[in-house]
Amino acid sequence: MENREKTVIIKHLVKRFGDFTAVNDISFDVHKGEIFGFLGANGAGKTTAIRILCGLSKPTSGEGTVAGYNIRNQQEAIKKHIGYMSQKFSLYPDLKVWENIELFGGIYGLSDKQIAEKTTKMLKALSMEDARDMFVRDMPLGWKQKLAFSISMVHDPQIVFLDEPTGGVDPVTRRNFWKMIYQAASNGVTVFVTTHYMDEAEYCDRVSIMVDGVVEALGSPSQLKERYSANTMDEVFTKIAGRSIREE
Amino acid sequence: MWKYLLKKEFKQFLRDPGMPRMTLMFPFLIILVFPFAASMEVKNIKLAIVDNDNSLQSTLLTEKCASSGYFEICSNGNSPSQAQAMMDKGTIDAILTIDAGFAKFLEGSAPSSDDLPVGIKVNTVNGTRGSIGSQYLNACVSSYVMGIKSATGTSVGQIEIKETNLYNQFQDYKLFMIPALIVIAITMMCGFLPALNIVSEKEKGTIEQINVTPVSKFAFIACKMIPYVVVAYFMVFSCMLLARIAFGYGCAGSLLDISIFTLAHIIVMASFGLLVSNYSENAQQAMFIIWFFSMIFMLMSGIFTPIDSMPDWAKIITYANPLRYFADAMRGIILKGSTLADTWFDLTCLLGLGGLTTLWAVLSYHKTN
Numbered sequence: 001m002e003n004r005e006k007t008v009i010i011k012h013l014v015k016r017f018g019d020f021t022a023v024n025d026i027s028f029d030v031h032k033g034e035i036f037g038f039l040g041a042n043g044a045g046k047t048t049a050i051r052i053l054c055g056l057s058k059p060t061s062g063e064g065t066v067a068g069y070n071i072r073n074q075q076e077a078i079k080k081h082i083g084y085m086s087q088k089f090s091l092y093p094d095l096k097v098w099e100n101i102e103l104f105g106g107i108y109g110l111s112d113k114q115i116a117e118k119t120t121k122m123l124k125a126l127s128m129e130d131a132r133d134m135f136v137r138d139m140p141l142g143w144k145q146k147l148a149f150s151i152s153m154v155h156d157p158q159i160v161f162l163d164e165p166t167g168g169v170d171p172v173t174r175r176n177f178w179k180m181i182y183q184a185a186s187n188g189v190t191v192f193v194t195t196h197y198m199d200e201a202e203y204c205d206r207v208s209i210m211v212d213g214v215v216e217a218l219g220s221p222s223q224l225k226e227r228y229s230a231n232t233m234d235e236v237f238t239k240i241a242g243r244s245i246r247e248e
Numbered sequence: 249m250w251k252y253l254l255k256k257e258f259k260q261f262l263r264d265p266g267m268p269r270m271t272l273m274f275p276f277l278i279i280l281v282f283p284f285a286a287s288m289e290v291k292n293i294k295l296a297i298v299d300n301d302n303s304l305q306s307t308l309l310t311e312k313c314a315s316s317g318y319f320e321i322c323s324n325g326n327s328p329s330q331a332q333a334m335m336d337k338g339t340i341d342a343i344l345t346i347d348a349g350f351a352k353f354l355e356g357s358a359p360s361s362d363d364l365p366v367g368i369k370v371n372t373v374n375g376t377r378g379s380i381g382s383q384y385l386n387a388c389v390s391s392y393v394m395g396i397k398s399a400t401g402t403s404v405g406q407i408e409i410k411e412t413n414l415y416n417q418f419q420d421y422k423l424f425m426i427p428a429l430i431v432i433a434i435t436m437m438c439g440f441l442p443a444l445n446i447v448s449e450k451e452k453g454t455i456e457q458i459n460v461t462p463v464s465k466f467a468f469i470a471c472k473m474i475p476y477v478v479v480a481y482f483m484v485f486s487c488m489l490l491a492r493i494a495f496g497y498g499c500a501g502s503l504l505d506i507s508i509f510t511l512a513h514i515i516v517m518a519s520f521g522l523l524v525s526n527y528s529e530n531a532q533q534a535m536f537i538i539w540f541f542s543m544i545f546m547l548m549s550g551i552f553t554p555i556d557s558m559p560d561w562a563k564i565i566t567y568a569n570p571l572r573y574f575a576d577a578m579r580g581i582i583l584k585g586s587t588l589a590d591t592w593f594d595l596t597c598l599l600g601l602g603g604l605t606t607l608w609a610v611l612s613y614h615k616t617n
Contacts, residue, residue: 106252
């Protein structure tokens with residue numbers, strides 16, 4: 001693992017809002033093609049950390065690179081090379097499926113021809129050929145999330161950040177969603193994912209668990225289960241997150 | 249990138265359930281409805297006549313008042329106390345008392361140093377209606393007296409003042425209000441709607457998706473504004489066309505000057521709207537700020553009430569109001585045919601304000617915080 005290319009490197013990252021320290025000195029690396037699970041209770045600082053990695057927020061202190069660009073001053077360069085899908089569903093509901101694909105393709109600088117090819121390929125892979133002219137607001141949530149994930153990778157980014165991508169989605173769709181994640185990772189895309197479903201944590205290559213702004217545990221699911229003498233990730237999580245003193 | 253963002257904005261604009269209809273309705277409201285409602289012209293003043301002279305002359309004067317179109321003769325032949333009682337009850341707005349000796353006065357048999365034996369009383373509970381009513385009544389009486397005197401050749405013994413109304417010859421209030429109403433429409437269209445549009449993207453969370461892409465903030469904002477700029481120009485020119493068709497009003501100045509001022513105003517209002525959206529988290533907040541400022545913008549702009557009659561401290565506030573400059577310039581260009589040489593002060597101030605708000609808006613908009 002150690003000799004593989006690192007796409008995310010974080011050292012001593014801190015983010016303070018006034019006198020509240022949301023992220024308190026976290027450090028970790030993520031490798032190319034890895035599925036990195038970023039867990040933690042609500043309010044543990046996950047979203048803040050992800051926002052910094054995506055260039056949406058500036059760190060108070062600490063160093064780091066994402067896709068080779070500095071998180072302190074090269075945010076716009078980072079944005080060209082990452083995909084992002086947030087827990088809040090963020091496609092345009094009043095645009096049709098193909099129009100959303102076209103918009104984000106265009107934003108990332110794809111040509112009309114590339115966009116047309118991508119659209120066909122993407123809809124085929126999602127089995128959504130018939131939904132091409134559907135308004136996104138009329139789609140079921142599971143479809144929307146799958147579409148949003150595909151669109152976040154329309155420009156073939158090196159890393160894709162998924163912030164609770166499967167929240168509120170039924171189990172079958174969740175499993176399909178994870179198939180898509182595996183597919184992306186096998187193509188060399190680094191997948192950085194947060195989730196509250198511990199069965200999903202089992203699917204990750206490595207998992208970090210944040211408590212009160214600090215990374216309490218980091219390792220592969222099997223390592224963590226062994227270290228905390230637990231049978232499932234759920235038990236591991238309960239043991240670690242139970243130490244939290246921060247109120248939600 | 250611009251092409252796709254623009255496509256998105258235009259599609260969203262056209263698919264909005266209200267916007268396209270509102271854009272089409274607005275010019276009709278502005279030209280065909282509002283000018284009649286916003287008119288300060290006073291008509292149908294209820295007049296009681298107390299005729300103590302009972303001469304041919306006094307009857308003719310009464311008829312002159314009745315035929316002027318501004319008065320509605322409610323009672324004639326009452327005693328002064330009866331008329332006063334009617335005014336107290338509020339059923340009449342004005343009393344014209346013609347005293348005995350009116351006919352004699354006109355025939356010149358009375359010494360010309362005597363006062364004209366005519367009295368006017370006006371109900372000024374509504375100040376505007378009262379003062380304008382008394383002016384009309386005065387004008388009616390004096391023009392009648394002048395007419396008789398000059399016909400009989402007797403000297404008037406007064407300096408005759410003849411008014412000439414320039415630019416808006418018939419003092420048509422509609423003609424005066426239309427340029428200002430266009431100003432208000434542009435303000436709503438270009439200042440406030442884009443602000444609400446951006447805030448609604450914040451609420452939906454789509455702005456976050458855009459912020460995480462490499463779209464430059466300038467491109468994003470410019471593409472948001474362009475549809476509204478198109479709409480603003482559509483409104484200005486469709487209103488002017490409609491005013492021409494409906495009332496025959498032309499534009500005395502150049503359309504190019506109007507376009508320049510419109511653009512300057514759009515820049516001010518759009519950046520102001522952006523500023524509002526930068527500081528609001530949700531539509532409710534934005535609406536409240538907009539409502540607050542639109543009250544100030546409209547009432548302190550000289551659109552409804554003349555700035556010259558405001559107290560000094562209020563005049564100072566109007567200097568910070570973009571509507572003041574745009575309304576002044578629009579009225580000047582449309583009514584008087586002012587050119588940029590006459591309106592340079594308005595344009596400079598408008599651009600100055602625009603520069604300030606644009607700078608502030610750009611500095612306070614962050615893709616990364």
